[in-house]
Amino acid sequence: MIRISSNFDAGNIRCLACDTSTDIQLEIEADSNSHFYQWFYFRLTGAQDQSCHLKILNAGGAAYPAGWEGYQAVASYDRETWFRVPDTSFDGQILSIEITPAYNSIYFAYFAPYSMERHADLIADAQHSGVASLDILGKTIDGQDIDLLTVGESDGDKKSCWIIARQHPGETMTEYWMEGFLDRLLDENDPVARELLKKATFYIVPNMNPDGSRRGNLRVNASGANLNREWQAPSPEKSPEVYYVRKRMMETGVDFLFDIHGDEAIPHNFIAGTHGIPSFDDRLLNLLDRFKACYREANPDFQITHGYPQNAPGQGNLTMCGNNTAETHDCLAMTLEMPFKDTADNPNEFEGWSPDRSIKLGASSLDPLYHLIDDLR
Numbered sequence: 044m045i046r047i048s049s050n051f052d053a054g055n056i057r058c059l060a061c062d063t064s065t066d067i068q069l070e071i072e073a074d075s076n077s078h079f080y081q082w083f084y085f086r087l088t089g090a091q092d093q094s095c096h097l098k099i100l101n102a103g104g105a106a107y108p109a110g111w112e113g114y115q116a117v118a119s120y121d122r123e124t125w126f127r128v129p130d131t132s133f134d135g136q137i138l139s140i141e142i143t144p145a146y147n148s149i150y151f152a153y154f155a156p157y158s159m160e161r162h163a164d165l166i167a168d169a170q171h172s173g174v175a176s177l178d179i180l181g182k183t184i185d186g187q188d189i190d191l192l193t194v195g196e197s198d199g200d201k202k203s204c205w206i207i208a209r210q211h212p213g214e215t216m217t218e219y220w221m222e223g224f225l226d227r228l229l230d231e232n233d234p235v236a237r238e239l240l241k242k243a244t245f246y247i248v249p250n251m252n253p254d255g256s257r258r259g260n261l262r263v264n265a266s267g268a269n270l271n272r273e274w275q276a277p278s279p280e281k282s283p284e285v286y287y288v289r290k291r292m293m294e295t296g297v298d299f300l301f302d303i304h305g306d307e308a309i310p311h312n313f314i315a316g317t318h319g320i321p322s323f324d325d326r327l328l329n330l331l332d333r334f335k336a337c338y339r340e341a342n343p344d345f346q347i348t349h350g351y352p353q354n355a356p357g358q359g360n361l362t363m364c365g366n367n368t369a370e371t372h373d374c375l376a377m378t379l380e381m382p383f384k385d386t387a388d389n390p391n392e393f394e395g396w397s398p399d400r401s402i403k404l405g406a407s408s409l410d411p412l413y414h415l416i417d418d419l420r
Contacts, residue, residue: 049085052158053212055259056085059100064093070101074260076267081105081307082213082259084152091147095140102138106261110307114384115395116140118151125155127385127395154305154383155398157215159187159257162250165222166190172229174240175247181279181287184265187253189287194228194245202243202298202419204412207288210270210364211262212255214305216381219398221249221303223405235413242416246295251284271302272360274367285364292368298419300368300376301408310387310396311349312404314338315378317369319354320361330375330415337411342404344389350380375419379408 047058047069059068067087073080083099102111111133117125128151130141140151169175169192180189195201206224208217228236228245239245250256254265263269268282277285316331317323338345359366369376381404385395394400 045087045089047085047087049259051086052160052257053082053156053259054084054086056083064090064095067095067097069097069099071099071105072259074263074267075255075258075265077260077263079106079260079262079269081107081110082153082261084150084156084259086148086150087144088148090144090149092143092145094143097140097142097151099138099140100136102133103136107307108135110383111138112308113310114138116151116153117155117395118142118149119155120144120146120149122150122156125152125397126393153213154215155219157209157218157256159253162190162218162253162256165218165225165249166192169194169225169229174229174231175225180291181283183254183283185254185257187257189251189253189284190249191288191291192225192245192247192249194247195240195243197244197295202416203246203296204243204299204301205246205248205292205295205297205368206301206303207248207251207364208303209249209256210251210284210302211304212250212252212258212264213261214381216305216383216396216398216401217303218249219401220379220381220405221247223402224408225249225405226402227406227409233409235409239409239413239416243298244295246291248288251288253284271304271364272362274364275362292372297368297372297374297376299374299412299415300365300372302364302376302378303405304378304380305383306380307383309349309380310382310384312345312379312381312386313347313350315351315365315380316353317359317366317376319356319359320366320370321357321359322370322373323356323359327369327375330418331377334375334377334411334415337414338408341410342407344386344400344404345407346388375415
C-alpha cells in the first residue's frame with residue numbers, strides 16, 4: 044500500500060490522494076499562523092520499483108513561485124545523501140516530481156533537511172571542543188532553548204563578531220553553512236582561526252528559529268512572525284528569538300554581523316549589504332567590497348555579479364537584521380544568500396547546491412574576515 048507521511052521533525056505535506064503511484068496528489072501546509080508556504084518534507088512508502096508521479100497541486104500559490112522555475116526536488120533513501128530528482132517540472136500551478144523509487148522508503152524535501160536533533164549534536168560538539176561556551180538566551184514560544192555559542196574570551200580590546208543563521212527555518216542550507224564555519228573556527232590547528240581568536244570574540248546563533256524548524260515552516264516562528272522583519276521592535280511574546288539576541292547584542296556591542304540565509308529564486312551565492320541605511324558611508328562600503336572580493340578568492344562558489352538591487356540611500360528597511368544592526372552599532376553587517384536550486388556558474392548535476400557545498404562555503408568565510416578584522420572598528 045502506498046503511503047505518504049510527514050509526522051516528524053520539520054515534516055510538511057498534506058496528502059489528498061495516493062490510490063495509485065501515477066497520481067499522488069499533495070499540498071504544502073501553510074506556515075504556523077501565516078500565509079507563507081513553500082517548504083515541504085515527506086516520506087513515500089510502498090512504491091518500490093513503481094513509476095511514481097507526485098503532484099504538489101498548490102505550488103503556484105507558494106510564497107515564491109519563481110523558486111520552482113528550474114528547480115529540482117531533493118530526495119534520499121537514507122536521509123544522509125540527498126540527490127536531485129531530474130524529472131521535476133513546474134507548469135505555473137503544479138510542481139510535478141516523477142521517479143521510480145529503488146527502495147520501499149524514500150524521502151522528498153525542498154532542500155536537504157536539518158533536524159533539531161542534528162542541531163543538538165552541533166551544539167554538543169562545539170561545547171566539547173574546549174573552545175566554545177554555551178549560553179541559553181531564553182525560550183521560544185514552544186519552549187525550546189535559544190542557543191548562543193561564544194567562542195573566544197571576551198575582552199574590551201577584541202572585536203565583537205556576531206554570526207547568526209536560519210531566521211527563516213526552511214533555509215536549511217544555512218545551518219549546514221554553520222557546521223563548516225564552526226568546524227574551522229574551533230580547529231586549534233587552523234592558523235586563520237587561531238589568529239582571528241586573538242583579535243575577536245565570536246557570538247554565534249546557529250539556529251535563530253527552532254520552533255519554525257521543528258514545525259516545518261518556511262519563513263516564520265510559532266506565532267507567525269517573520270523574524271527578519273522584527274528587529275526594530277521585537278517582543279518576548281511575538282518574537283522572543285530576536286528579542287533575546289538583540290538584547291545580548293546591546294550588551295556585547297557589534298563590530299561585525301553575518302546573517303546567513305537562502306534564496307528561493309536566484310541560482311547564485313551572493314551578499315546583500317546595508318547601502319540603504321541612513322549612516323551608510325564610504326568606510327562601510329569599502330569594508331563590504333573588500334569582504335566580497337576576498338570571499339570570491341577564497342571560494343569560487345561565491346560571486347559578486349548577481350544579487351539583489353541595492354537600496355537607495357535612506358530607503359533601507361530598518362526592521363531587517365542587517366540594516367538595523369548596522370545602523371544601531373555603526374558596523375559592517377551583511378546578509379549571505381545561498382540558492383535552493385543549483386549555482387548557475389558551477390552546477391552539480393547530481394546534488395545541485397548541497398549541504399556539502401554549504402559547509403565548505405561556511406568554512407571559507409573565515410578567510411575574508413581574517414583580511415578585514417583589524418579594520419572593522
